[in-house]
Amino acid sequence: MTSRLPVSIRVLAVLAVSFVALPLLSLLWRVPWARLATLLTRDAVMDALLLSVTTSVVAALISLALGVPLALQLSRMTGLAVSAIRAVVVLPMILPPVVGGAALLFAFGRNGLVGSVLADITGLVFPYTIGGVVLANTFVALPFVVITVEGALRAIDPRYELAASTLGANRSRLTFKIVLPMVRPALIAGGFIAWARALGEFGATITFAGNIQGKTQTLPLAVFVALESDREAALVMSVLLVSVSLIVLVSLRDRWWPVR
Numbered sequence: 001m002t003s004r005l006p007v008s009i010r011v012l013a014v015l016a017v018s019f020v021a022l023p024l025l026s027l028l029w030r031v032p033w034a035r036l037a038t039l040l041t042r043d044a045v046m047d048a049l050l051l052s053v054t055t056s057v058v059a060a061l062i063s064l065a066l067g068v069p070l071a072l073q074l075s076r077m078t079g080l081a082v083s084a085i086r087a088v089v090v091l092p093m094i095l096p097p098v099v100g101g102a103a104l105l106f107a108f109g110r111n112g113l114v115g116s117v118l119a120d121i122t123g124l125v126f127p128y129t130i131g132g133v134v135l136a137n138t139f140v141a142l143p144f145v146v147i148t149v150e151g152a153l154r155a156i157d158p159r160y161e162l163a164a165s166t167l168g169a170n171r172s173r174l175t176f177k178i179v180l181p182m183v184r185p186a187l188i189a190g191g192f193i194a195w196a197r198a199l200g201e202f203g204a205t206i207t208f209a210g211n212i213q214g215k216t217q218t219l220p221l222a223v224f225v226a227l228e229s230d231r232e233a234a235l236v237m238s239v240l241l242v243s244v245s246l247i248v249l250v251s252l253r254d255r256w257w258p259v260r
Helices: 007-030 033-040 043-075 080-094 097-108 115-122 130-154 158-166 171-182 184-199 203-208 219-229 231-251
Strands: none
Touching: 007 231, 033 043, 033 231, 043 080, 043 130, 043 171, 043 184, 043 219, 043 231, 080 130, 097 115, 097 130, 097 203, 130 184, 130 203, 158 171, 171 184, 184 231, 203 219, 219 231
């Protein structure tokens, strides 16, 4: 039996919940529910929704393709090297989004460090294109895959791999038949979290890919524009994004806190 906390602590806890919940409740209160279907089927909203879903799914898949090998490598490393690499990879999580977009522009822009070479050799240009949206989304989503999967990998009992190795399993078989199946829940969680983060990305996208309706305007960017011209549409799109985020968090709750 747990003891009750002091009243002052419980009051502050209620204030903390209220601080987060009240803005969300206010959003729900203002939504024109009677016109929900009409607002969601507008061309600008549908274009932004389709673009957001498509680019966020692609970004999540790329994040898994790149993040899982990196997590595997980091889980085998120790010392200063792993701390330095992890810090660089996780940096987009805390970096101001606009700064992240500017960094992408200087790296992959038409005159960027890598972008200029790609443009000359292949003609491929990222800024203000759908490819730029995917690149920006991947930049902010990749760290979530890495930290989720690496944490699960480090929790594996090394005796499983030792036993499989003793029985003759080579490195590829150990990785794909033993290790990765054991962290399947983390792979799923990392993929969904990366997708949700990519779906809600704003700052890096608008800085690197612009805000062109029907081309690079994702749902968060459409909300930003609609706040100036169509508050009802902005409210509906905001609720849609909040709902997706909430569904992802509730679905993956056992990855973040104990379920009782």
